[in-house]
Amino acid sequence: MLTQFFFGSNPWLLPAVLLLVLGLSIELPFRFWKVPDESRVTDGTFNTMQAALFTLGAFVLGLSFAQASARYDVRRVLVVKEANSIGTTWLRAGQLQPADAAKFRRILTDYTAIRLKAYSTPGQPQLYQQALDESDRDQAALWSIASGSLRAHDSNLGLSLLVQTLNDTIDVSAEQLQALRGRVPTAMLILMIVLIALGTLSIGIRFARDQSRPALMSAIFVIASVVVINMVIDYDRPQTGFVNVNLDPLKRQLQSMQSPGPGNQPSLR
Numbered sequence: 173m174l175t176q177f178f179f180g181s182n183p184w185l186l187p188a189v190l191l192l193v194l195g196l197s198i199e200l201p202f203r204f205w206k207v208p209d210e211s212r213v214t215d216g217t218f219n220t221m222q223a224a225l226f227t228l229g230a231f232v233l234g235l236s237f238a239q240a241s242a243r244y245d246v247r248r249v250l251v252v253k254e255a256n257s258i259g260t261t262w263l264r265a266g267q268l269q270p271a272d273a274a275k276f277r278r279i280l281t282d283y284t285a286i287r288l289k290a291y292s293t294p295g296q297p298q299l300y301q302q303a304l305d306e307s308d309r310d311q312a313a314l315w316s317i318a319s320g321s322l323r324a325h326d327s328n329l330g331l332s333l334l335v336q337t338l339n340d341t342i343d344v345s346a347e348q349l350q351a352l353r354g355r356v357p358t359a360m361l362i363l364m365i366v367l368i369a370l371g372t373l374s375i376g377i378r379f380a381r382d383q384s385r386p387a388l389m390s391a392i393f394v395i396a397s398v399v400v401i402n403m404v405i406d407y408d409r410p411q412t413g414f415v416n417v418n419l420d421p422l423k424r425q426l427q428s429m430q431s432p433g434p435g436n437q438p439s440l441r
Contacts, residue, residue, distance in 0.1 A: 175358045178405055183413045186405065190365070190398040194372045198394065201376030202385045218381075222374040229367035233404065236364050239356045240407035247410055247417045250348045251291070255421035257341040258284055261314075262429060264337055267330030268321050276317045277429070283310035284426045287345065291352075291410070291419055304349070311342050355408040364404070368397055 178186065258280065265276045290303035318338050322331040372394070379385040406413035 174362065175355075178358060178361055179355060179409050180412075183406065183409065187398050187402045190401055191394060193365075193369055194394045194397055195391075197369050197372040198376040198379065198385070198390050201373060202379040205377055205380035218374075218378070222371065222378070225367060225371040225374055229364065229371050232360065232364040232367055233400065236356050236360055236404045237407075239360075240404050243351060243354055243356075244407040244410075244415070244417070247348070247351045250344060250351055251417055251419060252421045254287065254341065254344045254348060255425045257337060257344050258422075259425050259428075260337045261334065261341050264330065264334040267328065267334050268317070272317055272321060276314060279310050279313050279317075281426070281429045283307060283314065284422065284429060286310065288419060288422050288426060291348075291417070291422070307345065311345070314338055315342070352410055356404070361405065365401060368401065372397065 262277060262280055265273050265280065267273075268276055286303050286306045290300060290307060293299040293303060315338060318331070318335050322328070322335050325331055375390070375393070379390075403415070406415045409415075410417050
């Protein structure tokens with residue numbers, strides 16, 4: 173349930189909840205915490221405990237950010253890799269007989285459009301799964317044409333290369349699927365938010381002890397914390413959050429396949 177909340181809900185919902193939680197973590201202690209006249213916790217001890225909380229929170233935040241940004245980079249690279257594989261496969265389809273080549277390229281064009289659809293709908297499970305199923309059927313059809321032609325002309329080097337690049341195209345689609353499904357563990361995100369919330373709570377307690385609360389600086393701190401936490405999670409929400417993987421390589425490849433100019437076949441990037 174929490175995984176769905178982090179990665180499948182409206183991207184504005186999580187920041188709103190975090191703003192509320194962190195804001196109340198400062199405001200409630202300041203307003204309602206009754207500090208004894210002779211507190212047993214000295215300022216030095218309190219400062220040490222507060223620093224420890226923020227250090228732990230920063231450590232977990234750094235780990236989460238590293239994991240999320242690394243996965244984002246992998247997804248971005250795989251989009252370019254898939255566009256290149258599809259472009260090479262399109263070019264090498266010229267080794268097929270004219271009728272087979274036309275059918276192969278038509279299916280490959282549909283396949284590329286479906287791949288784009290899959291990348292654009294990861295937050296809609298039904299449409300996403302439908303796109304994946306169509307993608308699998310197109311892969312089977314492409315493989316049937318290429319492998320059948322190679323069996324009939326097993327000494328044709330061009331057909332061997334076509335089968336090889338088609339295999340690469342199928343493999344990279346599986347890699348991309350795994351990259352889209354991989355996320356920072358939910359338990360780590362919960363731990364990160366809890367530690368940051370406890371650190372924010374300690375700020376509220378400090379304000380209560382000092383009987384003073386700088387409202388503007390408190391708001392800036394809360395907003396900055398929410399932005400950073402949301403950015404970590406947003407890296408693992410491809411195409412559904414505020415930070416999206418650039419799909420231009422696949423889009424350009426599809427456009428060149430749908431309307432190639434005279435002698436202008438899709439080329440590698």
